Amino acid sequence: MKYKNANDVLPKELISEIQKHINGEILYIPRPRVARKKWGETSGYRLYLIERNKEIKRKFKAGCSIQQLAIEYSLSYDSIRKIVYVKE
Template sequence: MKYTNAKKILPDKLIIEIQKYVQGETIYIPKQQKEYQHWGSLSGGRQWLDQRNAEIRQAYKNNSSIEQLAEDYFLSIETIKKIVYSGNNSERN
């Protein structure tokens, strides 16, 4: 997050209005919702995690133990439990 002086980018009327609420402080103005991108959407990290978690759920459905999955994927037992028990994928078929 970078710092920008409001006088460089905002009209004087708007600065005067903002000063009614806050003066001399740093404020954060978030992006509009339509501009927001979810974590990992640009790098592909989210897609990779979703694929890994789907593989873990499938292996669990195919009778792999939670302990074995934790060892295979280098994750804690608690993390594996969160993955396999989340959503509608919590039952072994």
């Protein structure tokens, strides 16, 4: 996160009002909820996991055992079990 000086981006009146509550400290201003992205959306990892889980389910339905899938994907037996039995 890049640091910005309030004097460069905020009106003086607003800075004066903020200084009544917090003076000379670092203040984090979060994005509005509508602008937030879900975990993994920016990096693409969320989509990767969705596709990986679809592939695991496909292989399980085709006859691969949970143990085989756990070894192939380097996941625990319980993780694979959760993936293949979850309702969509």
